[in-house]
Amino acid sequence: MTVRVLIADDHSAIRFGLTTILGNAEGIEVVGEAADGAAAVRQARALRPDVTLMDVRMPGTDGITATRELVAEGLSQVLVLTTFDLEEYVYGALRAGAAGFLIKSVEASRLIEAVKLVAAGEGVLAPQITRRLITAFAAATPEPAPVPHGLADLTDREREVLGCLGDGLSNAQIATRLLIGETTVKTHVSRVLAKLDLRSRVQAAILAQENGLAGES
Structure with missing residues (x-):
């Protein structure tokens, strides 16, 4: 293509x-x-x-x-x-x-x-942008984050995928970690973005980091 x-x-x-x-x-x-x-x-x-x-x-x-x-x-x-x-x-x-x-x-x-x-x-x-984002998250004062709209609607697998996005993993890496196919990963990512009303996987990664979801899987 x-x-x-x-x-x-x-x-x-x-x-x-x-x-x-x-x-x-x-x-x-x-x-x-x-x-x-x-x-x-x-x-x-x-x-x-x-x-x-x-x-x-x-x-x-x-x-x-x-x-x-x-x-x-x-x-x-x-x-x-x-x-x-x-x-x-x-x-x-x-x-x-x-x-x-x-x-x-x-x-x-x-x-x-x-x-x-x-x-x-x-x-x-x-x-340098990745490092800046990580530093910003590490330096932030821990506060209870409001539960994002739609988070409760995620399935267990979609929550795992969201956590992987928070870890900065590619589709191939997510597939390897969760032992599923890349096509399935793409489907889950699309559903996560739709349910959370997000426009990109980068936004999903930031949300996962802000809400302590990274590293869960």
């Missing part, structure tokens, strides 16, 4: 570079470009890409707002790629439903891999 990618960045040179990298990668096709968030949404509606590679800071409609629209409409998965790893951008993008967050210094091979993972329904975070 070929992964169809839309690139949204306000710098033409960066769009050209990303198009060159991804366009020459096996199994990836760049189907369009956009110079701002509003154009990215319009292009996604017309082109229906599998993944939108989204910058954060763009004129007019910013990348986080555009991400929220793309995810809400189910137009594509979003992988944020930006120069800035400011906390407001990281959490803003993840809350908006981005499936991943990478820094533009990422190696070309890692970017190609990340695009394919996001297209397959996985979550991808830059190592």
